Amino acid sequence: MAGKYPTSPLAPTSFPALPVIDGVRFATVEAGVRYKGRKDVMLAALAPGSTMAGVFTRSATRSAPVLDCQEKIGLDSTSGAAIVVNSGNANAFTGKNGIEATRAVTTAAAAALGIEESRVFSSSTGVIGEPLPHERVTAKLSDLVAALDEGKIEEAAQAIMTTDTFAKGSTTEVSLPGGTVKIAGIAKGSGMIAPDMATMLVYIFTDAKVERSVLQDMLSALTDVTFNCITVDSDTSTSDTLLMGATGASGVEVTADSTAFLDALRGVMMDLAHQVVKDGEGATKFVEIHVSGAASDTDAKTHAMSIANSPLIKTAIAGEDPNWGRVVMAIGKSGALADRDLLTIRFDDILVAENGWVSPNYKEDQGAAVMKQQEIRISVDLGLGGGTCTVWTCDLTHGYISINADYRS
Amino acid sequence: MAGKYPTSPLAPTSFPALPVIDGVRFATVEAGVRYKGRKDVMLAALAPGSTMAGVFTRSATRSAPVLDCQEKIGLDSTSGAAIVVNSGNANAFTGKNGIEATRAVTTAAAAALGIEESRVFSSSTGVIGEPLPHERVTAKLSDLVAALDEGKIEEAAQAIMTTDTFAKGSTTEVSLPGGTVKIAGIAKGSGMIAPDMATMLVYIFTDAKVERSVLQDMLSALTDVTFNCITVDSDTSTSDTLLMGATGASGVEVTADSTAFLDALRGVMMDLAHQVVKDGEGATKFVEIHVSGAASDTDAKTHAMSIANSPLIKTAIAGEDPNWGRVVMAIGKSGALADRDLLTIRFDDILVAENGWVSPNYKEDQGAAVMKQQEIRISVDLGLGGGTCTVWTCDLTHGYISINADYRS
CATH class of the missing domain: 3.60.70.12 (L-amino peptidase D-ALA esterase/amidase)
Structure with a gap:
């Protein structure tokens, strides 16, 4: 119910000044x-x-x-x-x-x-x-x-x-x-x-x-x-x-x-x-997921939504855990085409994984620093074709559980 | 990691006595x-x-x-x-x-x-x-x-x-x-x-x-x-x-x-x-979901899994909230055939909804009593055909968030 929960930390500072629309x-x-x-x-x-x-x-x-x-x-x-x-x-x-x-x-x-x-x-x-x-x-x-x-x-x-x-x-x-x-x-x-x-x-x-x-x-x-x-x-x-x-x-x-x-x-x-x-229930992080190199745009969206909806990825983000293994998992389960050994994964501009393994230059503290941000970008390139899609989601927190488990009880 | 979290409340009282299998x-x-x-x-x-x-x-x-x-x-x-x-x-x-x-x-x-x-x-x-x-x-x-x-x-x-x-x-x-x-x-x-x-x-x-x-x-x-x-x-x-x-x-x-x-x-x-x-991460309730009357067994499984995987249903169960509206939602979003006005929903043996609306005899405290149980059965009949499926899941609790958000950090 409105007012029961504190304003989202991701809220804009104020409501924008909306103009009159004639008519x-x-x-x-x-x-x-x-x-x-x-x-x-x-x-x-x-x-x-x-x-x-x-x-x-x-x-x-x-x-x-x-x-x-x-x-x-x-x-x-x-x-x-x-x-x-x-x-x-x-x-x-x-x-x-x-x-x-x-x-x-x-x-x-x-x-x-x-x-x-x-x-x-x-x-x-x-x-x-x-x-x-x-x-x-x-x-x-x-x-x-x-x-x-x-x-x-x-x-x-x-x-x-x-x-x-x-x-x-x-x-x-x-x-x-x-x-x-x-x-x-x-x-x-x-x-x-x-x-x-x-x-x-x-x-x-x-x-x-x-x-x-x-x-x-x-x-x-x-x-x-x-x-x-x-x-x-x-x-x-x-x-x-x-x-x-x-x-x-x-x-x-x-x-x-x-x-x-x-x-x-x-x-x-x-x-x-x-x-x-x-304003997602319990959200503390805003996450952009960009998938490229998919066999088609439809495949790209399937992968992107699989990542965006994965409870394990959303809880990892809530915990500020740069858990790229869960991104690999979400791609694997999505049902769309993927080749494990062609995957490239980035957190913001940090190259995390490539060629089917963690990137040789990746340091865990680089990923951890990205995860501390309020806005995070996860990019996945599948290396298969020209399909792309971008979707947006938030993290899955104790706040979500509280709002949805406790509402009517 | 083993031993970090308390034993699930749904665990059997002991490990069964397994016999020797010759060979x-x-x-x-x-x-x-x-x-x-x-x-x-x-x-x-x-x-x-x-x-x-x-x-x-x-x-x-x-x-x-x-x-x-x-x-x-x-x-x-x-x-x-x-x-x-x-x-x-x-x-x-x-x-x-x-x-x-x-x-x-x-x-x-x-x-x-x-x-x-x-x-x-x-x-x-x-x-x-x-x-x-x-x-x-x-x-x-x-x-x-x-x-x-x-x-x-x-x-x-x-x-x-x-x-x-x-x-x-x-x-x-x-x-x-x-x-x-x-x-x-x-x-x-x-x-x-x-x-x-x-x-x-x-x-x-x-x-x-x-x-x-x-x-x-x-x-x-x-x-x-x-x-x-x-x-x-x-x-x-x-x-x-x-x-x-x-x-x-x-x-x-x-x-x-x-x-x-x-x-x-x-x-x-x-x-x-x-x-x-x-032993589901954070589980406190064991939930059986039985779908009948679907157009096919495949459709029945699609509906059953849509219910079983819905974060809103799983959090409602965690909160012991007989929130049958979320069951309607999960059926609606599954993509398989459904007719709103033919749905029947039961919590254990309690008839909750029928003919596209809450059952006239249903009392909220009946549903609430079922939700307090450790094992819960949600039955949905679609009224369309002979397709059936039964699946099992658990609730989504603060424990799940703690285990998965806090593991590596």
């Missing part, structure tokens, strides 16, 4: 869904003409709000749009009632805003398997609509937190031929999932004018190299949701070939993804 | 490979005419002794056979030197015993990436041969331990048409792997007369439902080795259709497999 307004309220004494519902309202895109969990047991969003996300409309998010209850594994609860919220929000119900997207994060007290949310909708304000994005980032120890935001500006556009996003998430509470939710807004299909293609492609390349504990949420809205209020058009916009959006998504890892 | 003799010695003040090398010598079978890690970075065993295991021979095992050094990721060190040990053992080198199998378990000081092992071989004794199997079980907190043995007798045969086995292993130290090694002996190919088929088939159905931390060793020798000294023949022998061997393998889980 998007925010409001938050204390609805008492589960938490007491804090804002737990946020509403984002987007101007008519906004295009919406989304990416969702691939879980086979996904939540009712995710199923509802997936039905709506591909539709074209010139109506205004909205995003309603509650924390405290995930409305997941709640059977038919779950669908009805989601529909109650989106219908009420559509009425309060005077927009089509098919343009209201919702997310829920918190305890699963308990009915969402949707009437507590709908009772506050007129208050929320009355409070909508273009300057309240930071409050929105706070209202969606669960076990997060800090609110997460990121922003950038892009100069395009037609003028400058802004991108601003917020996220929550502190385990890759803890269905009781964590889940990753991300909302990104821009005043650029982007066709829905172009926005969707960009968002999907960039998710593969950002949010799909992070892992805290290898567990996948029933509720992970990434929504992006483009209001077009700047009048500046972005097309499919706008690499400047794509690069800027990648930057915001990467920043938010890294912040989620840095 | 097998054991010896152990303090060779000082790495550990001081304890036996660290064991030799098992099998009489001429013994058949040998083996199953090994599928890791792409497997150790030199594993590669050597795999070359030899399919050969027929009437020569005597031997198994040499050292603890303290895994001889893994040691390049060409690793192969040479293994060959030095097996050649010396063959000479000391007067048998073919191709009939000497070896295993090494301990630190990886450091050259095996093979001369410390070979220097002791004549002592070992002189000390061979049919009654020393318990000492052998002790000599192969690394982070194990108890020695592991199991035995049974089988009445067959031709008479009674005995099976006795020993094992070590306390993480599914920790390449620094853990690894699973298993050696099983019988005085039955079994053709090599029949023995191999039985061992391979039973491994799939015993040792390949346990997990402590999802990490796979570079050195996992299971060897079985049948001396034929009883004169009682076992053929491919001997279900009595197969059942008895399964019992010994299952017992040893469960003991490895019960």
Whole structure:
């Protein structure tokens, strides 16, 4: 629950100053869904003409709000749009009632805003398997609509937190031929999932004018190299949701070939993804894992994720132990192609192992010095081909056990 | 390191009384490979005419002794056979030197015993990436041969331990048409792997007369439902080795259709497999996960292993938290077929969830009572087909973090 645990040592020094995105307004309220004494519902309202895109969990047991969003996300409309998010209850594994609860919220929000119900997207994060007290949310909708304000994005980032120890935001500006556009996003998430509470939710807004299909293609492609390349504990949420809205209020058009916009959006998504890892439950180290020389990019990702998810590697990092043998183990077990005698392993710039054995010049105290850092890079070259992948993770500490073993007991 | 951590609360009350297996003799010695003040090398010598079978890690970075065993295991021979095992050094990721060190040990053992080198199998378990000081092992071989004794199997079980907190043995007798045969086995292993130290090694002996190919088929088939159905931390060793020798000294023949022998061997393998889980690093709970109603047996195993390896489920069990939502999550993320609304979940006999929601009669204190037990069964029925699988795991505790984060530092 928010506030129960100390702020992550990897947290940024402060929440960034997020600009107003013309055409998007925010409001938050204390609805008492589960938490007491804090804002737990946020509403984002987007101007008519906004295009919406989304990416969702691939879980086979996904939540009712995710199923509802997936039905709506591909539709074209010139109506205004909205995003309603509650924390405290995930409305997941709640059977038919779950669908009805989601529909109650989106219908009420559509009425309060005077927009089509098919343009209201919702997310829920918190305890699963308990009915969402949707009437507590709908009772506050007129208050929320009355409070909508273009300057309240930071409050929105706070209202969606669960076990997060800090609110997460990121922003950038892009100069395009037609003028400058802004991108601003917020996220929550502190385990890759803890269905009781964590889940990753991300909302990104821009005043650029982007066709829905172009926005969707960009968002999907960039998710593969950002949010799909992070892992805290290898567990996948029933509720992970990434929504992006483009209001077009700047009048500046972005097309499919706008690499400047794509690069800027990648930057915001990467920043938010890294912040989620840095708020990983119990995290004390931020770890980048770079795999090169694999037979394919897919193989590279398989190896990288095998390293990133290995409990033995993550505990070694927690213990500041330069245990490169566990990296060899994780490559061996991944199932992707590897040749033991062609492996090269580096901790930051230190050459640790090569040619199937520890490097002759490697000294254990060099590796130990790297492990004492708060940010660590593990590089593996497989010597087989041109496949590469980079992923990010954190260490596995006593804090993770405490948070997840002690939460409900 | 042996003795550093307290004995697992899940350990049997004592090491079982293992019978003499006619045709097998054991010896152990303090060779000082790495550990001081304890036996660290064991030799098992099998009489001429013994058949040998083996199953090994599928890791792409497997150790030199594993590669050597795999070359030899399919050969027929009437020569005597031997198994040499050292603890303290895994001889893994040691390049060409690793192969040479293994060959030095097996050649010396063959000479000391007067048998073919191709009939000497070896295993090494301990630190990886450091050259095996093979001369410390070979220097002791004549002592070992002189000390061979049919009654020393318990000492052998002790000599192969690394982070194990108890020695592991199991035995049974089988009445067959031709008479009674005995099976006795020993094992070590306390993480599914920790390449620094853990690894699973298993050696099983019988005085039955079994053709090599029949023995191999039985061992391979039973491994799939015993040792390949346990997990402590999802990490796979570079050195996992299971060897079985049948001396034929009883004169009682076992053929491919001997279900009595197969059942008895399964019992010994299952017992040893469960003991490895019960010595899982930091384990305080032994958990059976039974999946039924899956679209196929393969799907059932995918779901079962997804549950068994989920850090969130394993920490919840450590915290005695009946967190069935995390079971739903693990099924959802596994990638195998599942329909949320057809799931049934039980903790022991308590019906927790059905029809896509918590069971109307379920009370949280019922689940909490099950979680307080030392042995817990989680059953999931998918409602899709006839696929089933049962796997075994342990909880994820502060003990696991302490053992693996603090070992080398």
